[in-house]
Amino acid sequence: MLSALTQPAVSHAADMSKTLRVTFQVAETGFDPTRTSDYYSGMVIEAIYDRLLTYDYLARPSKLVPLAAESLPLITDNGKTYTFKIKKGIYFTPDPAFKGKRRELTAEDYAYSIKRFFDPRNRSPYAFLFEGKIVGLDELGARARKAGRFDYDAKVPGLEVPDRYTLRIHLKEIDYGLSHILAFDLSGAVAREVIELYGEDTSAHPVGSGPYRLKHYARSSKIILEANPGYREKIWDFQPGDDPLDKEIAAQMKGKRLPAIGNVEISIMEETQSRWLAFEKGETDLEYQLWDVATTFMTADGKLKPAFLKRGIKLNRTVDPEITYTYFNMLEKIGDQPNPVGGYSLERIALRRAIAMAYKTGERIRILRKGQAVRAEHPIPPGIAGYDPNYVNSIPYDPKTANALLDRFGYKKGADGYRRMPDGKPLVIRFSSTERDRPYDELMQRSLDSIAIRLEIHKDRFPELLKLERRCRIMMRNAAWIADYPDGDNFMQLLYGPNTQQSNNACYQSPEFDKLYEKSKTLPDGPERNKLYWAMARRMEADTAWIMNDSRVRNMLMQPRVIGYKRHPALHQEWMYLDLDSSAGK
Amino acid sequence: MLAYVTRRLWQTIPTLLGVVLLVFFLFTWVGGDPAYLLAGKISNPEQIENIRRQLGVDRPYYVQLWIFIQQIATGDFGESWATNERVSAIFATRLGPSLTVLVPLLAVDTLLAIAAAMLVAYVRGSLTDRMVMISCTVGQSISILVYIIVFQYVLAYQLGWFPVQGWGKGFAENLLKYSILPIIVGVIVSVAPDTRLYRTFFLDEINQDYVRTARAKGMSEARVMWVHVLRNASIPIITNVMIQLPGLLAGAFLIERFFSIPGIGREVILAVERSDFPVIKAVTIYVAIATMIINLIADLLYRVADPRVQLK
Numbered sequence: 001m002l003s004a005l006t007q008p009a010v011s012h013a014a015d016m017s018k019t020l021r022v023t024f025q026v027a028e029t030g031f032d033p034t035r036t037s038d039y040y041s042g043m044v045i046e047a048i049y050d051r052l053l054t055y056d057y058l059a060r061p062s063k064l065v066p067l068a069a070e071s072l073p074l075i076t077d078n079g080k081t082y083t084f085k086i087k088k089g090i091y092f093t094p095d096p097a098f099k100g101k102r103r104e105l106t107a108e109d110y111a112y113s114i115k116r117f118f119d120p121r122n123r124s125p126y127a128f129l130f131e132g133k134i135v136g137l138d139e140l141g142a143r144a145r146k147a148g149r150f151d152y153d154a155k156v157p158g159l160e161v162p163d164r165y166t167l168r169i170h171l172k173e174i175d176y177g178l179s180h181i182l183a184f185d186l187s188g189a190v191a192r193e194v195i196e197l198y199g200e201d202t203s204a205h206p207v208g209s210g211p212y213r214l215k216h217y218a219r220s221s222k223i224i225l226e227a228n229p230g231y232r233e234k235i236w237d238f239q240p241g242d243d244p245l246d247k248e249i250a251a252q253m254k255g256k257r258l259p260a261i262g263n264v265e266i267s268i269m270e271e272t273q274s275r276w277l278a279f280e281k282g283e284t285d286l287e288y289q290l291w292d293v294a295t296t297f298m299t300a301d302g303k304l305k306p307a308f309l310k311r312g313i314k315l316n317r318t319v320d321p322e323i324t325y326t327y328f329n330m331l332e333k334i335g336d337q338p339n340p341v342g343g344y345s346l347e348r349i350a351l352r353r354a355i356a357m358a359y360k361t362g363e364r365i366r367i368l369r370k371g372q373a374v375r376a377e378h379p380i381p382p383g384i385a386g387y388d389p390n391y392v393n394s395i396p397y398d399p400k401t402a403n404a405l406l407d408r409f410g411y412k413k414g415a416d417g418y419r420r421m422p423d424g425k426p427l428v429i430r431f432s433s434t435e436r437d438r439p440y441d442e443l444m445q446r447s448l449d450s451i452a453i454r455l456e457i458h459k460d461r462f463p464e465l466l467k468l469e470r471r472c473r474i475m476m477r478n479a480a481w482i483a484d485y486p487d488g489d490n491f492m493q494l495l496y497g498p499n500t501q502q503s504n505n506a507c508y509q510s511p512e513f514d515k516l517y518e519k520s521k522t523l524p525d526g527p528e529r530n531k532l533y534w535a536m537a538r539r540m541e542a543d544t545a546w547i548m549n550d551s552r553v554r555n556m557l558m559q560p561r562v563i564g565y566k567r568h569p570a571l572h573q574e575w576m577y578l579d580l581d582s583s584a585g586k
Numbered sequence: 587m588l589a590y591v592t593r594r595l596w597q598t599i600p601t602l603l604g605v606v607l608l609v610f611f612l613f614t615w616v617g618g619d620p621a622y623l624l625a626g627k628i629s630n631p632e633q634i635e636n637i638r639r640q641l642g643v644d645r646p647y648y649v650q651l652w653i654f655i656q657q658i659a660t661g662d663f664g665e666s667w668a669t670n671e672r673v674s675a676i677f678a679t680r681l682g683p684s685l686t687v688l689v690p691l692l693a694v695d696t697l698l699a700i701a702a703a704m705l706v707a708y709v710r711g712s713l714t715d716r717m718v719m720i721s722c723t724v725g726q727s728i729s730i731l732v733y734i735i736v737f738q739y740v741l742a743y744q745l746g747w748f749p750v751q752g753w754g755k756g757f758a759e760n761l762l763k764y765s766i767l768p769i770i771v772g773v774i775v776s777v778a779p780d781t782r783l784y785r786t787f788f789l790d791e792i793n794q795d796y797v798r799t800a801r802a803k804g805m806s807e808a809r810v811m812w813v814h815v816l817r818n819a820s821i822p823i824i825t826n827v828m829i830q831l832p833g834l835l836a837g838a839f840l841i842e843r844f845f846s847i848p849g850i851g852r853e854v855i856l857a858v859e860r861s862d863f864p865v866i867k868a869v870t871i872y873v874a875i876a877t878m879i880i881n882l883i884a885d886l887l888y889r890v891a892d893p894r895v896q897l898k
Contacts, residue, residue, distance in 0.1 A: 027856055029669045037626040120636045125626020127633065145636055203670050219671060219679070220856060221753060221848030269751060270843045270852075273735055277743045277750040463861050466622035470629070484627075503628040 014227030016262035018580045020562070022573075023269045023278070025289040027220035030203025032195075033186040034116040037125035039482070042185045043573040047225055047264070049188020049208035052084050052110060052167075053179055055486070055570050057577050058238040058246050061385055062486040062570045064179050068105060068189065068209070072179070079174035079522070084182075086110070086165045091230050093213040095205075097197040105209045107167035109189040111159040112152060115140070116190070119150035128502070129181045129484070134158035135170045152192070176524040180485035185572055211259040211576040223266040225575075227259050234258045236564075236577065245316075245566055253564045253579060260564075260579040279557060285580070286565070288556040291372045298555065300371065312560030312584060317553055318567040321383045321483035323376045323491065324549040326359065326444075327506035328352050329475050340427055341475060344543060347422055350409040352544035355429070356395045357402035358451045359547050360443055368439050373550035378537050379491050381551045383569030385525040386488020386533045393548050394541045399450045406451060418454040430475040432458040432465055440478055472500065472507040478549070479505055486570035487525065488533055492517055495540055508545040560584040587889075590897040591882065598878045605874040606658065610651050613863050619643070620667055620861040641667060654867065663868040668860040673868045676853055683753060684849030687765045687841065688834045691772040696827055698777050703784030704811060707792055718781065725778035733771050734844045742767055751846040768841045783826060787819040794818070820891045828884035832876040836869060 028041040033049060036042065054067040066072060068090055073082040090105040092098065114134070117127045118141030132138060135158030144150035160168040171178065181187060188208055198205040206214050211231050216224035236253040240246030253260075267284070269275045272292045279287040290297075297308050297315075304315045328341045341352055365373045377393040380386045410422030421427045431444050441457050448455045460468070468474050484490050493499055496517045497509040516536045523529040540546060558565055561584040564577055621637040622629075638644040642653065657663045663673035706715040742750045748767040754760050791797065792815055800810045839851030850869070857865035888895045 029860075030671075032670075035670065120640065123624060123637050123640050125624065125629075128626070128628035145632075200665060200670050218753075218848055219669065219676075220853065221846070267752070267846060268848075269846050273738060274751045274844055274846060277738065281743060281746075281750055283750065283752075461618050461861075463618040463620060463623040467619050470622060470631075470634070481627075499628075502630050 013231065013233070013257035014259045014262040016227065018261045018582075019263040019265050020261045020286070020575060020578065020580060021265045021267070021284045022286045022575075023267050023275050023284055023289065025268075025270055025272075025275065027268045027270075028223065031206035031214070032122075032202040033113070033188050033190065034119075034122045034124045034126075035203055036186070039572065044214075044223060044225065044266070045188060045206065046185035046210075046572050047212040047575055048206045048210045048214065049185075049190065050090065050105065050210050051183055051185070051187045051189075052086070053183035055183060055568060056238060057568060057571075057574070058241055058243075058249070058566065060241060060243070060569075061383065061387075062568070064183055067183070073182075077170075079176060079524075080171045082169040082171070082178055084110075084167045084169075086167065087232070088165060090209050090232055092191050092194075092207055092209045093228050093230065095191075095194055095207045097191065097193040097207065103191055103193070105189055106164050107161045108164070109191055110167050111156070111161050112192050113187070113189045114159060115150070115152055115156065116195070118144065119152075120145045120148075121150065126186050126484075129184065129186070133171055133173075133175055133178065135172055174522045176521075177485070177487050177489045180487045180490075180570075183570070184485045212264060215263070221268055223268075225264040225266070227262050231259070236260075243566075249564050249566055252581075253577070256579060259576040261575065264575050279559075282559060285559045285562050286556060288554050290555065290557065291370060291552070294370055294372050294555055297557065302553075302555075314558040314560070314562070314565075316556040316558070316565055316567055318556075318569070319374055319382045320552045320554050321381050321486060321569045322480060322551055323379060323381050324478065324480040324551070325376065325379075326476060326478050326547040326549060328355075328545060329472060330506050330508045330543070330545055331472050334473055334475060339475060340421060341429065347409045347411075349542075349544055350405050351411065353395060354402035354405045354411075354451055355448065355453070356544050356547040357397065357405070358399045359397070359447045359549075360450075361397060361547075361549055363446075364440075364443055365550050368443065369550060369552065372553045372555065374553060376548040376551050378533075379495065379540065379546070379548070380488040380533060380537075381483070381491070384483055384486045384488055384491065386492070386530055388530060388534060391534065391537065394538065395544065395547075402451050406453075411453075413452055417452060419452045426454070428454045428456050430456045430458050432460065432468070432474045432477045434462050434465065435459060437478070469505045470501050474505075477505070483570070488529075489521065492520065492533060492536055495536070495545065506545045508540070508543070510539060510543055510545075513539045513543075587886075587897065591886075594882050594885070598875075598882075601878060602658075602871075602874065605871065606655060607651075609867055609870050610654055613867060614647060614650070617863060618861060620863060623861050624667060657867075658871055663864045666857070666862050666865050668857070668862045673864050676865060677850065677868070677872070680848060680850040680853045681835070682757075683760065683847050684838070684842070684851060685834060686757065686760050687768050687772070687847060687849065688838060690761070690765065691769045691776070691838075692827070692830060692834070694769065695773045695776045695780060696823075698773065699780035699784050700816075700823065702777070702781045704788050704816065706781070707785045707788035708807075708811060710789060710792075719785075722778040722782050725774065726782070730771070730775045730840055733775055734840060737767060737771050737774075738844060741770075751844065753847055764845070764847070768838075768845045768847065772838060772841060780826070784819070784823055787822045788815060791815045791818045817891060821888050821895075824884055824887050824891060828880050828887075831880045832873050835873050835876050 024040040026040055028044060029036050029038050030041055031045050033045050050068040052067060052069040053064050056063040056065045064072060068086055070085040070087050073084050075082055086107050092103045092105060114130060116122055117124045117130050118137055136156040137158055140154055140156055158170040162168060191207060194207045195202055204217060211228055212225035213228045215226040236256045236258055240250040272290060275287055276290055276293050278284045297305055299305060302317055304313060329339055330342050331339055332343045333339055361375055378388055378391045406419060411419040414420045419427050429448060433441055445455050481491060481494060494503050495508050495513060496504060497514045500507045513536055516532050520529050520532040554567060556567055561580045561582060563579050563581050565574060568574055621634045624637050625633055665672050702718060706718045709715050738750060742748045749764055753764050797810060797815060800814055836851060836854060839855045842849040842852040854869050889897055
């Protein structure tokens, strides 16, 4: 009886008979936004928790829109103060932690959720999102590390809650990226009572106010979400852009109350064959993790094969917001040993440039990626603010010129046929990788063979490579970066000098680059900032700290009944914007 | 008998201690630092230090070893570093699916292999014997991966006799619907080498004097084979079956991965990929304990199978 009185009055908007079936190729780790870092857990978290902001589903490039906030933040104090008004009447889904009462989402929940990133007990892998930004928060975290206990009741000057529905964030410095961070899936609001009730097991008890809630959870096997019956009225009303797909989606979805699908069933399937056969048998509705078998359903020009078209299967191709690159350690020495690829002298730049020019990116895409990737020209990938579609990397694939460059700078071939350093000492490039990376080792071997440079492969376990990387002890290694939020800053910070031993794995130190980066931080997204990004990318290429590799293509296959799908570059999943047409494919 | 069992149980303690030391030093020195993995995409030395402190890997080795011994004594290995799930809960929830597949698999494999081995041993040198042996040699030369891929594709996808993958909520549904194909694959992979092995055990016995004597006394062939030969061949067969039992704890990770069975084998692979030492350590210790106990049970079974065996 009490439960009936306290349950939200709104009935389900979603059709509870509809179930969207999807897969994860890697098991989730848990659904506590502060404690997790993996992509797949993030997808579920995004569906369960409300962030202050989100992105317009159809707008490209990504456009921020309010989610739990009434509107976009009021930015004052020359970009250092953000004020959010939280919508009234948003409720967490019922949970024993609320003792039978309806629990409204308030500004205090957001302040609490941000503080949790600094609680040392949470070991938050995404604390970096807020570090060094909010006035007083780093200091509170430092005190907690010393005391062994985080004081959640301590006043943080940078997190002001003047009333129940207002959150004011004071930043130490101007930061136009904060809105993107607050739209990131891990920035959703948790309720303090829930966290305190479940203690160490918060990862298995996600309680949010978002479109879905957790219905069934068999770890590493099955996750079933059901539509939140108390979800506020949200109507599909996005403006279609120039893309013809937008108009088709708008015609199908306009006016529908969201979420339209009652259940989302997620199965963990690690093996490509299992995912492919499950999709083929109609056991799953959406599937993109099929790079290895892409040629089975797609033609060389990226179109669905006629047999699949005939069945009504749909394909949505987009470039993922990620880059892969090969970095050089830019330090003169690695430990106390000389680093042949490090330093900023012309001969070292020439060596790095020659290696970059010899690197077979085309083969990498054609053979290792099975054609399902595009060459990365710029450190910022497509779909991310700051990406320049007209930018062309200034280092082409040209082994002939690479050889000439090495000859010119004194890297002469020895009796063994391999080049030596200009001072006559042996030249050996040490490339680090894990056991799984053998095809990439072979590609590097073939690339360096083409310019007569001797390669040594250093094999180690992933955690050990990370450890060495953080200490600038790796000479060369492949790396990847997937966007946390759709802003170029998330990528450009990878080359910022002070981020050495953190995310700058090349340990790249360029005063010119750093100056440009610091200036870019003070600017909002726009032509002025893009101009700086252009100069930064050119600076990096001039020093050749990275070899730009590729960005993977996401081939999302859909069963005929799935409608409304368009890959969003910033959102981790689009489930709440979709519907299932039961008449399709019949 | 009781004195023997007590003595053997006492002997497990130094053996286990050896395993504990080996596992501890292996993970401490070779296992790598998990803090860098758990720290996420961007971390600084201070955060790494905090994680090491939270995990307790910054403590002196003797303290960590003592904690490990306490964990074994209490059976409480704490929580997974990657998911915060209690290690005991991981075993409680993942062992069931693994056993649902592997116990029937082992039972069917053993019965089939014994029957086939006895048959071909009885008709040694015949065309049947040769054909079965050739089939076994070919069968065991093919990787389990090939069996999984082909059977999943043909039997599940093309013919639709079984689900491609999946796992339900009830035991009967899992055993009768989702486990059948994985069991078939597992049996086909293991029945070939077992048949060849058991055949040699039977051949050893068939050529013994007691068999000739039994036949000379006019005993039926069925009684000679099923009672005398089988009983005497059962000791090495028990050894072989018992050797396989601890493996049930570690699961059959390839079968579990391809058929999406939420078993312990899949969990072990995940734990290795995530450097989740509490889980890996617990599995290693449990498998070691199971091996020791099963060895003891095997010794006792020898005595049951052959009363001439003396337990000393």
